[in-house]
Amino acid sequence: MKQNKKEQFKGRVRDWAEKLEIEIHIIAIRPMKRKWASCSTSGILTFDTNVLDLNPELQDYIVVHELLHFKIPNHGKLWKCLMRAHLGDYEKQEDELKEIFTAWKMAAAQVSNEA
Ligand SMILES: [Zn+2]
Numbered sequence: 001m002k003q004n005k006k007e008q009f010k011g012r013v014r015d016w017a018e019k020l021e022i023e024i025h026i027i028a029i030r031p032m033k034r035k036w037a038s039c040s041t042s043g044i045l046t047f048d049t050n051v052l053d054l055n056p057e058l059q060d061y062i063v064v065h066e067l068l069h070f071k072i073p074n075h076g077k078l079w080k081c082l083m084r085a086h087l088g089d090y091e092k093q094e095d096e097l098k099e100i101f102t103a104w105k106m107a108a109a110q111v112s113n114e115a
Helices: 002-019 049-053 056-069 077-087 090-114
Strands: 026-029 037-040 044-047
Touching: 002 026, 002 044, 002 049, 002 056, 026 049, 037 056, 044 049, 044 056, 056 077, 056 090, 077 090
Parallel strands: 026 044
Antiparallel strands: 037 044
């Protein structure tokens, strides 16, 4: 089940990468502490395991957000413009994710307090 989710998500990342004409070498999924995803210039994309449980719309936001960083390293005008072009009203997803992410962090802090 978990494996399936992972493969599905990776397929989604590959589809977007093709659409955005970005070459990625490795898609990694593992627990991350401080963020939901990161990318490196060598073509490695890493996603937090929790991302697998998000709804597809929010997954798209994270995927496109990171993929665009291969072209644009910041969140400037051009990045925003491309986000809008591909995702439409992406700020909504961004806000929703911020809330979810805060909840994750709080849950994680609670677990480490109990340990
Ligand atoms: Zn970013």
